[in-house]
Amino acid sequence: xxRAVKQTSKRAARGKVKSRTAAATRFIGMPLKRKxxxxxxxxxxxxxxDVQLSGMHYAAFLRSPYAHAKIRSVDLSKARTAPDVVxxxxxxxxxxxxxxVPCAAQIPxxxxxxxxxxxxxxxxxxxxxxxxxxxxxxxxxxxxLDQIEVEYEPLTPVVDPEKALAKGSPVLHAxxxxxxxxxxxxxxxxxxxxxxxADKVIRQRIxxxxxxxxxxxxxxxxxxYQTGQQQLTLWSSTQIPHLLRTQIAAMLAIPETQVRVIxxxxxxxxxxxLNVYPEEALVAYLAMKTGHPVKWIESRRENFQATIHGRxxxxxxxxxxxxxxxxxxxxxxxxxxxGAYYQLLTPLIPTLTGLMMTGCYKIPAARMELIGVLTNxxxxxxxxxxxxxxxxxxxxxxxxxxxAELKMDPVEVRRKNFPQPKDFPYATPTGLIYDSGDYDxxxxxxLEKSGYKKLRRDQAAQRKKGRLVGIGVSTYVxxxxxxxxxxxxxxxxxxxxxxxxxxxxxxxxxxxxPHGQGQETSFAQLGADVLGLEPGDVQVVHGDxxxxxxxxxxxxxxxxxxxGTAVYKSLLKLRDKLTKIAGHMLGEDPSKLELAGRKIxxxxxxxxxxxxxxxxxxAYVAKTLPAEMxxxxxxxxxxxxxxxxxxxxxxxxxxxxxxETGQVRLLRYVAVDDCGNVLNPLLVDGQxxxxxxxxxxxxxxxxxxxxxxxxxxxxxxxxxxxxxxxDLCWIETARTVTPSPVNPLGVKGVGEAGTIAATPALAGxxxxxxxxxxxxxxxxxxxxxxxxxxxxxxxxxxx
Amino acid sequence: MSVQVQFRVNGKSYQxxxxxxxxxxxxxxxxxxLTGTHIGCETSICGxxxxxxxGKAVKxxxxxxxxxxxxxxxxxxGLAATASPNGGLHPVQEGFWEKHGLQCGFCTPGMILASVExxxxxxxxxxxxxxxxxxxxxxxxxxxxxIVEAVQHAAKEMxxxxxxxxxxxxxxxxx
Numbered sequence: 010x011x012r013a014v015k016q017t018s019k020r021a022a023r024g025k026v027k028s029r030t031a032a033a034t035r036f037i038g039m040p041l042k043r044k045x046x047x048x049x050x051x052x053x054x055x056x057x058x059d060v061q062l063s064g065m066h067y068a069a070f071l072r073s074p075y076a077h078a079k080i081r082s083v084d085l086s087k088a089r090t091a092p093d094v095v096x097x098x099x100x101x102x103x104x105x106x107x108x109x110v111p112c113a114a115q116i117p118x119x120x121x122x123x124x125x126x127x128x129x130x131x132x133x134x135x136x137x138x139x140x141x142x143x144x145x146x147x148x149x150x151x152x153x154l155d156q157i158e159v160e161y162e163p164l165t166p167v168v169d170p171e172k173a174l175a176k177g178s179p180v181l182h183a184x185x186x187x188x189x190x191x192x193x194x195x196x197x198x199x200x201x202x203x204x205x206x207a208d209k210v211i212r213q214r215i216x217x218x219x220x221x222x223x224x225x226x227x228x229x230x231x232x233x234y235q236t237g238q239q240q241l242t243l244w245s246s247t248q249i250p251h252l253l254r255t256q257i258a259a260m261l262a263i264p265e266t267q268v269r270v271i272x273x274x275x276x277x278x279x280x281x282x283l284n285v286y287p288e289e290a291l292v293a294y295l296a297m298k299t300g301h302p303v304k305w306i307e308s309r310r311e312n313f314q315a316t317i318h319g320r321x322x323x324x325x326x327x328x329x330x331x332x333x334x335x336x337x338x339x340x341x342x343x344x345x346x347x348g349a350y351y352q353l354l355t356p357l358i359p360t361l362t363g364l365m366m367t368g369c370y371k372i373p374a375a376r377m378e379l380i381g382v383l384t385n386x387x388x389x390x391x392x393x394x395x396x397x398x399x400x401x402x403x404x405x406x407x408x409x410x411x412x413a414e415l416k417m418d419p420v421e422v423r424r425k426n427f428p429q430p431k432d433f434p435y436a437t438p439t440g441l442i443y444d445s446g447d448y449d450x451x452x453x454x455x456l457e458k459s460g461y462k463k464l465r466r467d468q469a470a471q472r473k474k475g476r477l478v479g480i481g482v483s484t485y486v487x488x489x490x491x492x493x494x495x496x497x498x499x500x501x502x503x504x505x506x507x508x509x510x511x512x513x514x515x516x517x518x519x520x521x522x523p524h525g526q527g528q529e530t531s532f533a534q535l536g537a538d539v540l541g542l543e544p545g546d547v548q549v550v551h552g553d554x555x556x557x558x559x560x561x562x563x564x565x566x567x568x569x570x571x572x573g574t575a576v577y578k579s580l581l582k583l584r585d586k587l588t589k590i591a592g593h594m595l596g597e598d599p600s601k602l603e604l605a606g607r608k609i610x611x612x613x614x615x616x617x618x619x620x621x622x623x624x625x626x627x628a629y630v631a632k633t634l635p636a637e638m639x640x641x642x643x644x645x646x647x648x649x650x651x652x653x654x655x656x657x658x659x660x661x662x663x664x665x666x667x668x669e670t671g672q673v674r675l676l677r678y679v680a681v682d683d684c685g686n687v688l689n690p691l692l693v694d695g696q697x698x699x700x701x702x703x704x705x706x707x708x709x710x711x712x713x714x715x716x717x718x719x720x721x722x723x724x725x726x727x728x729x730x731x732x733x734x735x736d737l738c739w740i741e742t743a744r745t746v747t748p749s750p751v752n753p754l755g756v757k758g759v760g761e762a763g764t765i766a767a768t769p770a771l772a773g774x775x776x777x778x779x780x781x782x783x784x785x786x787x788x789x790x791x792x793x794x795x796x797x798x799x800x801x802x803x804x805x806x807x808x
Numbered sequence: 809m810s811v812q813v814q815f816r817v818n819g820k821s822y823q824x825x826x827x828x829x830x831x832x833x834x835x836x837x838x839x840x841x842l843t844g845t846h847i848g849c850e851t852s853i854c855g856x857x858x859x860x861x862x863g864k865a866v867k868x869x870x871x872x873x874x875x876x877x878x879x880x881x882x883x884x885x886g887l888a889a890t891a892s893p894n895g896g897l898h899p900v901q902e903g904f905w906e907k908h909g910l911q912c913g914f915c916t917p918g919m920i921l922a923s924v925e926x927x928x929x930x931x932x933x934x935x936x937x938x939x940x941x942x943x944x945x946x947x948x949x950x951x952x953x954x955i956v957e958a959v960q961h962a963a964k965e966m967x968x969x970x971x972x973x974x975x976x977x978x979x980x981x982x983x
Contacts, residue, residue, distance in 0.1 A: 042905055042906060042908070043905070043908065045913070046904070046905045046910060046913075047905065049910055049913030049916055050884075050897065050901040050904050050905055050910065050913075050916060050920065051844070051884060051885065051887075051888065051897070051901065052842070052843070052844015052845070052883065052884030052885045052917045053844065053885070054844075054913050055843070056843075056846070056914065058837070058843070058846075058847070059837075059843035061838075061841070147834070147838070148827070148829070148830075223948055224912075224914075224948060225846075225848045225854060225856060225912065225914040225915050225946065225947065225948050225949075226846070226848065226856075226912065226914040227848070274912075274913065275912065276846070276848075276912045276913065276914030277911075277912040277914060277948050277949055279948070306847075308850060309848065309849035309850060309851070309854075310850075524912055525910075525911035525912030525913065525949050526911065527911070691908045692908070694908070694954070695908050695911055695949075695950055695951075695954060697951075698950060698951030698952075698953045698954065699911065699948070699949045699950050699951045700951075701951055702950075702951035702952065703948070703951075725849070725851055725853075726849050726851060726853035726854060726946070727851050727853060731946060731948065732952075733939075733942075733943045733946065733952075734938070734939035734940075734942045734943060734945075734947075734952040734955065734956065735936070735939040735940045735942075735943050737939070737951070737952060737953075739935075739953065740951065740953055763951075
């Protein structure tokens with residue numbers, strides 16, 4: 010996101026509040042069971058690895074064991090003659106044939122850090138692909154990797170981002186003076202006077218550790234080339250089939266019209282599949298080169314090493330505030346560890362932290378200096394929340410520090426700094442316009458649902474008994490519904506075509522690319538309500554560039570706010586056309602017609618009625634259409650949102666720390682989220698639960714650890730703990746509803762709310778539990794070992 | 809070198825010649841085309857590849873086909889048939905659908921089969937028993953809560969479907 014967000018006018022942000030769906034909402038807002046599920050619960054979903062083509066070959070990649078080394082030579086001769094091997098290639102073999110990994114983000118004065126699809130003369134992270142083998146058998150391809158001989162000359166790895174910036178550090182990329190990728194600043198308000206007039210200033214270093222996304226389905230790609238038709242079909246486990254198609258065509262220098270990308274069933278993404286990877290281009294190239302379909306399925310170890318990571322920021326924060334808790338100014342310097350190369354959005358992600366740094370508070374002055382640092386690690390990029398969890402974690406930790414310093418309740422410090430409903434649309438010092446909000450309302454509901462006052466009383470009683478019970482509160486706002494194209498690197502709109510087939514069945518073709526979020530169901534609810542049908546009459550199709558119009562994809566909590574609005578607008582166009590056709594057939598004013606129960610009828614004269622199918626049929630038979638009307642029933646919308654949307658809410662959690670083991674046990678979790686209007690509450694709950702649990706992972710367990718040599722120590726699920734069912738408590742969810750004025754559905758998006766809101770609530774609760782020991786801040790993950798050491802500073806066991 | 813193996817998979821008999829190192833998961837997926845058994849790691853941690861081997865939930869990514877030879881295998885594709893010979897879903901499948909116990913669906917076959925094993929052993933599990941029984945199955949989408957509800961729903965449904973027994977177990981599932 011560029012800073013062009015300022016261009017969004019207040020007028021646009023206000024927009025129309027009234028939801029036009031209000032007339033007939035039989036299905037919108039209902040917890041309908043998912044249409045996706047029957048195939049998935051029977052094992053009939055088709056993920057990339059489930060696609061079998063005749064004559065299919067398999068690719069396997071040889072990856073660098075070094076974090077930083079020169080490649081002296083790659084000898085493929087033995088691999089090429091290994092059993093069942095048809096091809097083995099290294100960088101030299103594809104030179105000039107495949108372009109580098111694309112980066113869509115542009116930051117002024119950003120140094121280039123392009124990644125070749127296979128390492129050329131140097132490797133810059135462990136797991137970087139050096140060579141590829143194609144064999145007719147899955148196991149044979151893997152075997153042949155052992156026959157490749159690579160001569161490396163190890164170089165000193167650059168692992169610590171602070172040391173990476175120090176004078177004398179080895180430099181990753183030729184032509185760079187140092188390892189800084191860029192410097193980016195954002196500032197608003199009068200910081201000088203904020204800090205001058207402050208009663209107090211607190212400084213704190215806040216780390217946001219590197220995470221591994223761990224979509225349960227690793228990445229995978231399968232390519233087939235039809236020589237006669239000159240058609241390349243690429244199945245990929247991706248969140249962005251159209252953008253991938255454009256980029257693959259560019260990388261291979263073939264016409265985009267010759268490329269079809271299919272995102273079949275996709276087993277989770279969380280941002281890690283919002284990217285263009287070397288393996289996707291290579292598999293496509295190899296299919297063209299060998300004349301065989303070529304499949305590559307990522308192993309989990311490869312997934313950890315060579316699929317993007319998330320977060321990884323070091324923030325040095327200063328906050329200026331008054332004795333009554335009013336925050337006057339916020340200043341920070343952030344180092345973002347970008348890894349060795351830029352993937353699709355790498356440099357951009359930490360800038361979102363800057364945009365959202367003041368959170369849901371009226372902080373008049375703020376400044377962030379951001380330095381992107383190149384290190385010998387896998388690239389960071391968008392991981393669920395992408396830059397905003399870092400911002401929310403930082404500002405929420407700061408609010409807790411202020412509360413602790415002033416001995417105020419953290420709830421009161423937050424409330425004191427909220428903008429009020431009358432302040433919306435609210436302009437932040439970082440140039441954003443928050444669309445709508447009622448932060449007190451969500452906070453009050455969370456206090457009520459959690460029984461906050463009683464929680465505090467109980468905590469005081471437990472503390473007297475020496476028990477370490479903590480309560481964490483997080484009030485958050487997030488930037489979602491991405492977004493206006495003016496502020497996005499490559500288009501922020503979304504498309505939808507709705508086609509009503511001659512039999513009356515409705516096809517919704519969306520440019521969004523859902524992979525678990527459930528839009529096959531929620532968009533069918535939308536279609537059923539607008540056209541007066543049943544959800545079973547509406548089929549939602551996505552993920553195939555040969556079938557659906559060009560779209561942007563699913564990420565940034567945008568599929569419903571932007572993609573859903575495109576669907577809605579196309580549905581309205583068809584409803585309008587159908588009422589004109591029916592009006593013509595019935596001799597009735599179209600504006601008096603209504604669609605319900607698979608009929609189109611006059612509101613004033615119910616006898617004047619035809620079936621939905623009859624009106625549809627008339628559109629195709631085309632003998633009884635109004636003059637000048639085109640036959641057919643198909644409408645396409647490319648919807649451009651005027652602004653982002655800004656969901657918000659309050660999360661409260663209660664934990665107990667075991668002083669003997671340092672173990673954190675979750676006792677209560679209350680989430681109040683406001684994502685505007687809700688299409689399907691079941692799906693929203695699912696998104697909230699999943700997001701919160703990913704936050705539990707970050708807060709308590711997860712962290713990608715590279716050692717001093719740049720080896721990824723957490724290279725497997727054996728060493729990298731993601732939450733399990735038994736690690737959690739029951740999550741209590743509730744909602745307030747503040748519709749977004751940005752789109753006619755009034756929806757805001759909810760896919761990332763949990764990961765943005767929960768981490769500071771969890772960390773805040775643990776710190777609160779340890780507050781009697783004088784603890785004010787602990788960096789995540791809050792592992793047993795770390796907590797135990799805080800409780801037992803001398804390393805001795807307590808009685 | 810190849811070795812002969814034989815299985816009953818989802819009620820049908822199969823005989824094949826396989827490499828001794830072939831994983832059961834690959835045999836099911838690539839040889840028999842039963843792609844509902846997913847592979848999410850290669851270390852028995854994630855549980856996406858869980859199948860029932862002679863009624864016991866095992867992780868097919870770390871079982872060799874030759875080890876499993878001679879066994880009865882139930883994969884997700886065959887589960888419905890084991891529950892109701894005249895079609896229809898298994899109550900655990902219904903529970904997952906009813907309670908939104910899945911999002912991307914990748915962990916789902918393994919989750920369902922692990923839940924089937926649990927309910928076979930313990931028809932009235934508590935919330936914590938369900939959570940612990942599913943600790944060998946990872947889900948990154950749902951946060952597990954709807955999965956717990958799905959299993960609770962299935963437990964109730966299985967009890968209703970059973971002919972009334974004389975020994976009603978009264979420890980009802982919590983939550």
